[in-house]
Amino acid sequence: MTVISGAERRTAGWSEALRRWADGGNLIYAVLGVALIIAWPLVDVAGGDFMSGDSIRSILLRSISLGIVAMGQTLVILAGSLDLSVAYVISITTVVAASTIDGQASRLPLGIGLVLAIGAVVGLLNGLIITKTKTNPFIATLGMALVLQGILRSGVSAAKGEVPSSFQALGYKSLGPVPLAVLLLVVVFAVVYFLQRYTAFGAHLYAVGGDVQTARLSGVRSDRVIVTAHVLCSLAAVAAGLFVMARLGTGDPRVGPDGAYDLDSIAAVVVGGTALSGGRGGVAGTLAGVLLLSVLDSVFNSLQVSSFIQQAVRGGVLIVAVAAYAIRKRRAEG
Amino acid sequence: MRQGIKAAALAGIGALLLAGCGSTAGSNEAKAGDGTVVSEGRSSKWFDQAEYDRQLKTAETAPEGSADQPWLQRVNSPTEDTSQYKKDGPYNLCVSNAGVGNPWRVVGLNTMEHEAKLHPEIGKLNVVDAQSKDEKQIADVNDLVNSGNCDALIVSPNTTAALTPAVEQACQKLPVIVFDRGVNTDCPVSFVHTAGGYAFGDAAGRFLVDNVKKGGNILVLRALPGVDIFETRYVAGQIAMEEGGLNIVGTEFTNYDAAKTKSIVSDYLQRGPIDGVFLDAGGTAVAAIEAFEDAGVPVPPITGEDQNDFLQAWHDNDLTAVAPTYPAFQWRTAILAALQVLKGEPTAKEWVLPQPVITKDNLSDYYTPDMPPLFYALCGCQDMPGFPGDWKK
C-alpha cells in the first residue's frame, strides 16, 4: 500500500509524462517554454512588458529572416550537407532585386523572379559541385560564398536601389494584429514542413542524411535529393533576402555577412535538434530554436545586457544545446 | 608526372586569365580644353558639387562660439523653435548606436557617457549597440521607440539609406537627434555633424599637393568601399590631388586592417617609389608608416587622423604629415542637442560643427604622449571629470 496520495500521484504522473515528452525529441519546445516562463517576470521587473503585443511582435520580427534561412538550412543539413553561401545569397538578393525594381511597383514581379532564378542557379551549382566533384560541402559552399562575394563587390559597393513602399509593407505592416512578415514565415514554414513530413522527398532527405549507402541501395537517387535540397535552401535564402530588403527599403551588400546568416542559421538548426551529421531533426525544432534565440535577444535587450555578453551567451547556448542532445542520444542508445 | 602538369596547367591558366583581364590601377583624368586636368572624381556618383562647395566653404568659415569648447560651436547653423518638445526632467535619453567596432567610436561613446553624467537632469542614458548591423539597428530603433521609455532618441546610423525608414517611423513618436552619419530624411529635430567628408579629403589632398613634387606618385589607401563618409573623403582628395598635378599610382582597399595595409604598401614599394600616401581613414596610417620603416625607406608625406598613435609617430619621427579630423566631440554635442530640444530651447536643425585640421603648427596642442595609442585627440574630453584615467582603460 503506497503512501502517495491521489493528488501526488496525479502530479507525479504529469511531471513524468512531461519529462518523457521533453526527453523524446521535444526538448527544444520544453526549453522554449521554460525560457518564456522565465523571461516574462524578468522583463517585466526590468521595466518592460513581455507579454505585450509590441514585445511579442518584436520577438517574432527578429526571427523572420533568420527563421526563413534556417528552414532552408534544415533541409540541407538533414541530407547530411550544409550551406555556407546563404549570407551572400541574401546580400545579392537585396541588391539585385532593389536595383531591378528601382522603386517601381510594376517591376516587382521582374525583380522577384530574377532573384529567385539566381538563387536556384546558386543552389544548383552548390549541389552539383558537392555531388559531382565529391567536394566537401563546407569547402564547396565556402568557395561559392567567396565567388558570390567577389561578384557582389565588383558590381556594387554600397546600398543601391529602391524598394517601393507597397513592398516595404512586408517589412512593417500588419494584417490586424499579425505582422505580414510573420505570415511570410508561417507560409514558408508550412511549405517546408509539408515537404519534410509528407512527401517522398522528405523521406529521402532523412534516408540520405542517415546513411547514404543504404539509401542508394534502397533506390533513392541521393545526388538528386542533395541537389534539390540545396536549391530549396538557396530559394529560402532568397525569400529571407526579399524580406530584409523590404525592411531596409534598399539593397545592401553587407547585410548578409553582417547578420552572420551562414553560421547563425547552422547554429539555429542544431539548437533546434537537427543533427549536424544528418538524418535526424526537422524544421519545427529549427523554428523553436530561432524563437528561443530571439527570446534571449529580447530579454537581454530589456535587461540592457551588453551585446558582447549576448554573443558569448549564444555561443554557450549552442554548445549546451548540442551537448544535451548528444547526452539524450546516448541515453536512448542505452 | 601528369598530376604535376595538371596542377601547373591550372595555375598557368589562372594566371593567364588574370593577366588578360587585369586592369591598371591609377586614375583617369580628362583634359579640359585649356590643358588643365579635370579629375575623374568630379563625375563620381559620390560627388555632389553643391555639397562639396558648401563643405569647403564651411571649413574656411570661422565658427561661432568659444574655441575652447568646440563641441558647442556652430557654423552657419540657424536654430529653430523646439518648444513643442519641452518636457520636465528627469529625462530618459535613448541612444541607438551603430556599434563600437573601431577606436573612434569607443572614445566617442565613452565621452558621450561622461557628458550625460555632467547633467543631473538626465535620469537615464540607455545605449543600445547594433554591432554594426543594419538589421539589428532597425530592430533596436523600433524597440526603443515602442518601449515608451524614451523621451528622446539619439541615433548614430550604421548606414544612411537603410536606417532611413526606421528613423522616419521613429520621428512620428518622439524627437529624434541624428549624428555622425545622416539619414535621407529631414524629419529629425536636429542633425549633428561636422563639416563633412569633402572638407576632410580636400584638406588631406591639398596637403599632399603642397608637399609632394609635381607628378609625384601617390598611393591611396581606403578603408571600406561604399561608406558615404569615406567615399566623400576619397572623392575630394582625388580631385585635389589630380587637379593639383599629382599622379595616383594605386587605390587599394585595406578593409581597415593593419596587416593588410602593411602588405599593400610593401608590395607597392617593390613596384617603384612612393612620394606620398593618402588615407581616407587614419586608423591604419601607422601600419603604412611601419611598412616604410621595415623596408628601410624614409616615410614620405602622409595623411592621417587624430588617432594618438599617428600623432606620436608624427611627433617622434618628425614626419611630414597632416591630420584632418572627424572630431569625436560630436558625441558630446548629440547629448547637448537632445537636452536643448527637451528643454524647449532653440536648437539648430542642422548643427554643423567645426572640423579642425592638425598641422605641424598645432600638433603640440593635440598630441599627448601618455595617452594610449588608440585615443582620439579631438574627443573634447580633456576638461571632463575622470580625464585622463577613464580614457586610458
Next chain:
Amino acid sequence: MITAPVEQATPARRAQAGNALQRLARVGPVVTVLVILYILCGLKNPMFFEPTVAMGLIKRAAPLMVLAAGQALVIIVGGLDLSVGALVTMTVVLAAGVSNGDPTATWWLLPGLLLLGAFVGLVNGLIVTRLKVPSFIATLGMMGILGGVVFQWSGGAPRGALAENFRTLGRSWIDVPVLGQLPYSVLVVLVVTVVGWWWLHRSDFGQQVFAVGGNADTAELSGVPVSRVRVAVFTVSGLCAALAGILLGGFAGVSAQVGSGMEFEAISAVVVGGAVIGGGRGSLPLAVAGALTLELLFTLLNLFSFPEPIRVTVQGVIIIAAVAYGGFRRRRTG
C-alpha cells in the same frame, strides 16, 4: 635574373627538369602551384627574387602559416576548429590591453598567452570528447564565447598598445649574410613546421592521429586512446592560434579587425595543401605551404592590379578547384 632551364636544354637536361618537376608534383600539387606562382610574381617584378623581399613575403604570411599547421592537425584527426580566428583576436587584444605598451610585461605575457591558447584548445577538445559535441559546433560556440568575452572586456574595440619587444617576433629580423634579413617569424614558421612534421608524420602519436581521422571506431578497437588524441590535437591548435596571434600582433600592431576571418583562411590553406575534411589524409608541411600559396596568390593578383572583388572570386574558385582536384586525384590513384 633567371634562365629558363629549357632554353639551353640538352635532352639530358630536359629529362632532369622533368624529373625535378615530377618529384615536386609527387610531394603535392600545392608545391608545384606555389613554385609557379612565385615564378610568375618574379617575372612580373624581379624584385621578388631578391632574398629580402622573399623573406618579407614569408614574414607576412607567417601568422597564417602557423595557424594552418595547427588546423591541419585538427582536420586530419577528423574535426574542424572554427575558434582560431577569435583566439588570434583575443591574443592580440589581451596583450595590448593588459600590457598597455609596458615592455616588462612581455616576459610573462608571451608564455601566458601561449598557455591561454592551449587552455582554450583543451576546453574545445574536452567539449568534443566528453560532451560529444561535434567539433564544428563546439568551436563555433567557442568562437562566439571568445569574441563576446574579449570585446566585453575591452569595451568594443581594442585598447592599449603592444610593447616594442612584444612585437619583435612578428616584426623584426636578424641580419645574416646571403639572405640579408632573416625575420624571426620565418624562424618560428620553420620550427613549427619541422616539429609539426615530425610529430604528425614520424612519431607514433602522429600515426594515431591519422588512425582516428581515418576511422575512429577501428582506431579505438585497435587500442588507440581516441579521446586523448583528440584533446591533444585541439590543445595544439589553440597553442598555434595564440602563437599566430603573437606573430600577427607583432607584424601589424593592434587594429580593430585583427584576426577576423582567419579560421576560414586557415581551413582553406589546409585543404589547398591536400588534406580532406573528415580526416585521415593530409600533410602538415603541405598545409603550411598552402598558406604561403594563398598569400602568394593575393600578392600576384595585387601585382597584376587586379580589382579587389576579382581576387575574392578567384580565391573561392581556387579553393573549390583544389579540393575537387584533390578528390579526383585520390579516386584515380585509389
